[in-house]
Amino acid sequence: MADMAPLLSILLLGFAAGVIHAFDADHIAAVSGISGRDGGRHSFRFALHWGFGHGLAVIIIATCVLVAGTAIPTRFSAYAEAAVAWMLIAIGISTFMHLWRQHHRRGHARPNSYNAALVGLVHGSAGSAPLLAVIPAAGMASPALGMLHILLFNVGLIMAMAGVGAALRSGMSAAGRYHHALQLSLQSGLGVFATGFGVFLLLSN
Template sequence: MDIGFLPSMLAMGFAAGVLHAFDADHLAAVSGLSGSDGKRSVRFALHWGLGHGVAVIIIAAAVIVFGAAIPERFSAFAESAVAWMLILIGVHTFYHLWQQHKGNTVHDGKRSNAMLVGLVHGSAGSAPLLALIPAANFSSPAWGMLHILLFNFGLLLAMLGVGATLRRGLLIAANRDGRLQISLQGSLASFAVGFGVFLLLG
């Protein structure tokens, strides 16, 4: 590859990561997690982004450095797991809201399972392809892996922005009207469940 194209190729990696963060299934996952506890939306987004990044880096290293192929059965399993995770996230949020309505306290001590959700998302279909196809054009595996790192950095920054926006929106809703906040949380849960069902049926 012509060295003159190197900066633009690396910039494309960062931009691709930013755009990839706004995939509908990613937004459904982070918004669904945030539906149960809007105050921790940024933390959920961070954990999800880190999990996603770890998966893409592992897959990238296997393909770029070691020349391995990604089994089709693995990708299909990961995509199915994403759908079921979205449904479970939404159902958990509805359960959380119902317990709140009854005046019970729900402890979400392990909601950092957002990292596990991100790990599965990063293993499924489009992320490895979007990141690895341009990386394969680099003559050096080191440059290819740098492209992957920039892809993940762009995705993480964008997802943190999504988390901050969700947190701000839920706090505004809570300050104005408790019913508005609950309605918004319910909508986020419905989005997660609905998109999970859509992925299963698609």
Template sequence: MLMEPAGILALGFGLGALHALDADHLLAVTGLSGSETRQSGGLRYCLPWALGHGMALFAVGGAVLALDLAIPHRLSAWAEILVGVLLAYIGARLVGNWWTERYPRGEGEAPRSRGAYLVGLIHGTAGTAPLLAVLPAAAMHSEWAGLAYLAIFCVGVLTAMLAFGGVLGSTIAALARRRDRSLGMARAGIGITAFTMGLVLVGETWAHG
């Protein structure tokens, strides 16, 4: 039985929210915002990441709908490898900043915010699997239903990531107010985890590519 459009849209929102909370996504935005101390710091990186991610997903999904294209496996594989490389770089940089106790300030923040948008774009290109799992069902109703599904999926991603950004910013600000080593140790732990996960992602994707 064909799923009703309302059910497809609700499913799209839920899948989008879950997709945003993938471990590599959370580690990327946490690593990018790791040098922040303000409560708004998490949102400064989660928002551009979510916008970049949504832009990539909408472009890829729109091409699938409009041109009846299949996503090349090699494109997704290389995007996954690039995600791993970027994640390892973000982690290494965060650990390096913690080690030298030189956390960027002032003018250094803007490039990282723009970098979050770029990381989101790459994540979106690599993360099309949950999108395309339901997109054909939406497209069976009409191309407009498919586009609506794409949009609501991206809204789910944005909503979940903004919620995480709020929690992340509050946590960082609370640790910063303690004025002890807890924030530095948290940054180091996040950096090491991101670096390790990046290398594992590259290795697994390369082995199965």
């Protein structure tokens, strides 16, 4: 049993790294920006789909590194970072467009869950996910243990992001019950956050 303790510690660290990684600012900006379009009514579902998309990207990268033995190209990471920035800007602009349509009573299309999954897929290809998940997994004794580390990383990330989605749904719902103008202000703030953080990422790269 004592021989298993170091292995269990490493695997638990994978889960913990996934939980921490979920709270990266660009992740929160993306999920909250998408949720802001419909007043947070489907935040939990969007957060889950984002998490699954992110997890799929990490699994694909991990399979290439652990099984095929390929390295992650530096240029690929740079392109993925730029894609994240532009996607955040697009999410913010889209949020404002939805709010404008609501204001003029022209109706609005609810964002689809596959959009959240696509955003998560792009996020999983960029940022610190390869550092926190793939690189530690590559140092393990076998590809099977490495993939188990990746799995626990994704479980932690999805659970944490589901919590974020639930909190967004509850907060936006409470704001809407209190005063509709407060809910609209929160939606606008989420759009500003997504757009502003996207611009920040572009300028910092």
